[in-house]
Amino acid sequence: MKPASENRITSEHRGHLLVLGLNRAEKRNAFDQRMLDELVLALGEYERDPNLRCALLIAHGDHFTAGLDLADVGERFRKGWQLPAGAVDPWGTFGGPRLSKPLMVAAQGYCFTIGIELMLAADICLCASNARFAQMEVRRGLFPFGGATLRLPQTAGWGNAMRWLLTGDEFDAHEAYRLGLVQEIWAPEELLPNALKLAARVASRAPLAVGATLASARQALEESQDAAAASIPAKVQELMASADAEEGLKAMLERREGNFSGN
Numbered sequence: 001m002k003p004a005s006e007n008r009i010t011s012e013h014r015g016h017l018l019v020l021g022l023n024r025a026e027k028r029n030a031f032d033q034r035m036l037d038e039l040v041l042a043l044g045e046y047e048r049d050p051n052l053r054c055a056l057l058i059a060h061g062d063h064f065t066a067g068l069d070l071a072d073v074g075e076r077f078r079k080g081w082q083l084p085a086g087a088v089d090p091w092g093t094f095g096g097p098r099l100s101k102p103l104m105v106a107a108q109g110y111c112f113t114i115g116i117e118l119m120l121a122a123d124i125c126l127c128a129s130n131a132r133f134a135q136m137e138v139r140r141g142l143f144p145f146g147g148a149t150l151r152l153p154q155t156a157g158w159g160n161a162m163r164w165l166l167t168g169d170e171f172d173a174h175e176a177y178r179l180g181l182v183q184e185i186w187a188p189e190e191l192l193p194n195a196l197k198l199a200a201r202v203a204s205r206a207p208l209a210v211g212a213t214l215a216s217a218r219q220a221l222e223e224s225q226d227a228a229a230a231s232i233p234a235k236v237q238e239l240m241a242s243a244d245a246e247e248g249l250k251a252m253l254e255r256r257e258g259n260f261s262g263n
Helices: 033-048 070-079 114-121 148-156 158-165 173-179 188-204 207-222 225-240 243-253
Strands: 009-014 017-022 054-059 103-107 110-112 124-128 132-134 170-172 184-186
Touching (some): 009 033, 017 033, 017 188, 054 188, 114 148, 124 173, 132 173, 148 158, 158 173, 170 173, 207 225, 207 243
Parallel strands (some): 017 054, 110 132
Antiparallel strands (some): 009 017
């Protein structure tokens, strides 16, 4: 992807895959107000476009993000950030609607604060072997407000989460893998090609089934396993009556990949 200098977030459609890029490389992709707004609006467009089935968030330059540009966004957060109309809240802590479709993240270099929280809120995360992580808010008189206090203990376990949240120390890609923050580590030059391949596979799967899988897993985490289990029978009946389920059966019998319409 070639970055467009006038945009903080680049956007590229690859069939059913949307590739979004953080594009403020000269500032190590630190999030200013423009970048925050452009990202949540781009995700809103992704959510509403029935042709798009998976989004991959990458970053231009050597680093994923140095975190929030507090000099630029501090006042906005002091007053309470109001998401622009049509936006989706990927972090789930700013009061906007959430994504119902898959979000993947591929990070290299610095991935600090809000970048980690994007990964924790995403569905699949990859990183380069040179990635460096830090949830450093306690070193700045703040605390993580993009979901790290909610999700890192759930992902990594209480003690593992507090080791990094309460110190603000940096950790490397291998520790990120041990914590469950990332699912795969690649050499820097191999990160983007492999992230694109994996995201394209997700985008090729039956979108109704992918959405139902995400919704069921999230309901189990956010409500309870009993609530999620109670929702399964009706969803199974709905999916079994879909054109995609019929296509899936044909594809299995014909020993080929399915060509799904989302119906």
